[in-house]
Amino acid sequence: NVVTNAPEDAAAIVERLIAHPAVRRVNFTGSTHVGRIIAMHAAKHLKPALLELGGKAPVIVREDADLDAAVAAIAFGAFFNQGQICMSTERVIVHRAVASALVGKLAEKARTLVAASPAETSAALGALVSPQAAERVGALIEDARSKGANIITSGETKGAVMQP
Structure with a gap:
């Protein structure tokens, strides 16, 4: 029903x-x-x-992992539906021996993901559910930065807001 x-x-x-x-x-x-x-x-x-x-849906990447496959899985899990699903990937636990390589590959992948209006069929990512959701994401990024996170790559908002 x-x-x-x-x-x-x-x-x-x-x-x-x-x-x-x-x-x-x-x-x-x-x-x-x-x-x-x-x-x-x-x-x-x-x-x-x-x-x-609201689980934390971790992905574990071992030392012997296929990093390209791990990046594909992490990107899909984290970015599918703009991360607005209950089982989106929220944490990546990675073996120290492959951490730098994984971060580099994830940054490369993230740089290829274009966010735009859902009407744009060429964009991999659509809109967040509301302007408040975008503000929340921004606050999470700033919180992480204030606690010592290094921002490896980032995108730009186009200023477009989906109208009801």
Whole structure:
């Protein structure tokens, strides 16, 4: 079943769905914030709930890894849907012996990824869900920089904002 609704109606609809007698259990994959709300409603109505919430989806790269294959997997996992999916690659744990080579190859790959309007069929990356999401990404980058991260490559925003 698919239920569509306006964002402002989401909380009320979720509560009604969970409260409905035909709903015997709740499975949810998504953010910790929304998961907490769903868990509270499920508990209130004594419904079992299985929640998969905002994991860190690591990739492990061993010393003997095929680095080109690792780069392809990391790039797909990190950039698919602009990283706006619950299972996007968020951490890379790499053996020290191949770390520099992997970082170089990842930077090369990232430089080839063009972000543009979803209407641009030649672009590998589309838009973030909102201007606030772009601000959040910028804040994460600045936080990492302030804690000593080295920015190896970066892109430019084109100033385009998707209109509703």
